[in-house]
Amino acid sequence: MLNLFRKGILDILENYALSSSSFPEQVKKEPLVIPQIRYFPAPLKTASAFFIFVLFYFFLKYYTTGSFLCVSTWIQSCT
Numbered sequence: 001m002l003n004l005f006r007k008g009i010l011d012i013l014e015n016y017a018l019s020s021s022s023f024p025e026q027v028k029k030e031p032l033v034i035p036q037i038r039y040f041p042a043p044l045k046t047a048s049a050f051f052i053f054v055l056f057y058f059f060l061k062y063y064t065t066g067s068f069l070c071v072s073t074w075i076q077s078c079t
Helices: 002-019 042-064
Strands: none
16 A cells, blocks of 8 residues: 555656656657648538539439439430
8 A cells, every 4th residue: 555655656756857847858758749630621622512512413303303324415315
């Protein structure tokens, strides 16, 4: 029990020493740096969202009219 208490006190002192400014720089712990993850720039997000919306619109348009396989009249004539 006394060893656990002593270990806890030593851990607290070590953390204080590592965070104090009087401690040597090479022993100090580096701060945790979380990298910023950038998926797409804003114009690409907007363009891809618009493209997905257009694809979804045409899919619904031709799927609900029953001529899903006949995409447009310039591919084949639909009757």
